[in-house]
Amino acid sequence: MGNTHMISPTVDGVVVALCADYTRRKHAIEEKRICRRTDTELRYLNAKIFDAVAEVVGEPLAEQFIKDIGCRIGYANTKLDCMSEVTYKNLKKQARELIAVRLHLVD
Numbered sequence: 001m002g003n004t005h006m007i008s009p010t011v012d013g014v015v016v017a018l019c020a021d022y023t024r025r026k027h028a029i030e031e032k033r034i035c036r037r038t039d040t041e042l043r044y045l046n047a048k049i050f051d052a053v054a055e056v057v058g059e060p061l062a063e064q065f066i067k068d069i070g071c072r073i074g075y076a077n078t079k080l081d082c083m084s085e086v087t088y089k090n091l092k093k094q095a096r097e098l099i100a101v102r103l104h105l106v107d
Helices: 009-020 022-031 036-057 059-070 085-102
Strands: none
Touching: 009 022, 009 036, 009 059, 009 085, 022 036, 022 059, 036 059, 036 085, 059 085
16 A cells, blocks of 8 residues: 555545445355345455455454454454554554555545
8 A cells, every 4th residue: 555644534434334244245145145246246345355454464364354343343352362452453554544445435
């Protein structure tokens, strides 16, 4: 992510909401209970979100970070215990910003 910038509260809210809905989309895709167009859109959103977060924290931690972002889970309540609080908060911020960039919500 070339430019480090703060995303607006409204964009951050969209990112949080999309992360909160990640698991529902994942299950809908797995259960094949949606039409092809919806399947395509849900796959696109989940792939962009997962790839952005994985780029920041690595694939093994990506889904937990997505959950933490979506559920607004902070360091005190995360299941991640492999990093310091400062590192966790910085990675979470970077992940939210990169999601916004990858979804073309910001430049």
